[in-house]
Amino acid sequence: MRTQEMALITRDALLLPDGRLELRLVSPNHLKMIADVYKGKYPLAFGMLKANGNPPCYSSVTQCEIIDFNQLDDNSLSIVLEGKQRVKILSAARQRSGVWMARTLPSCNWSEEPIQGEFELISAALEQFYEVNPDLFELYSNVHLEDASWVSQRWLEVLPLYNKDKLKLMNQPDCHQTMEFVLELIKSHAD
Template identity: 65%
Template sequence: MQTREMALLIQDAVLLPAGRLEIRVALPAELAMVVMVLKGQCGLAFGAQKSNDTLPCYATVTECDIIDFNQLEDNTLSIVLEGRQRLKVLSAAMRSDGIWIARTLPCQNWRDEPIVGEFEIISAALEQFYEVNPDLLELYTQVHLEDATWVSQRWLEVLPMYNRDKLLLVEQPDCHKTMDFVLQLLRSHVDV
């Protein structure tokens, strides 16, 4: 597999393939990076912030596209990102202008698979979550509540967990451990 250099956008959030996330971009280096990406000078990878390590983010990141942007009232920029491909960061360095550049290697995305049996509750709960949080649902033109991978990745993006715990699940070969985790979480919440 071929390695690629990509601009690295680091936030305290997780974005996975087929997921969408709206973030505020205000720092000059982040704005310059958005310009570089929109001009096609490099690809963009989104990583979950990590401190006290040689890398500024967790090693598993997501290649993403900027699919929308708006200027906010305070003259900062809001961008909507859509995740495409999981990547592994091999190395990263900050340029003199403050932009992080990472050498990345593509990783296998989780395969789509149908939700069956007891796991259908996870899909129904996500649908209810989106009804309560319509601003998150508005980011999507299509939802895939029938797909276990899509549903489990959306749960990982929104659950209030430490990024390190989310990434332990993200780095699994498929969505099964995430599905089990979310099912147990929902059952424990209902049993209370």
């Protein structure tokens, strides 16, 4: 496996493989970075914000692609990112422009697996969550409610958990612990 340099964008949010997230960019430095990503100078990675961190995110980040963008009325830029590959930050440095660049190494994405038995409840609950939150649902052209990994990762992205707790779940070798956690959460609120 070889390392790769990536531009780093951070927010207090989580983006995992096959997930989508809409961001608003105002800073000229970030706009220039996005232009450089489009020109193929380097790939883009999205990291979950870590307070007082150096770099300003946890070391597990997701390489992503910009799949859509719009200029907003206030001249800021709205971009939609799609997560592709989990990567680990080996080192990072802040450029004079204020943009962070990171040396990364690929990590394993969770494998697809069918959602079965009582875990179908977390899939149905996610479908209901998207019905109540159409702005999130509209980001997806395809939903994979039959795939346990896809469903688990979408729950991690939207659950109101501390980032360090999300990190513990997402750093597991597969989606099973996340599925158990979400199922217990749903059952505890159903009583």
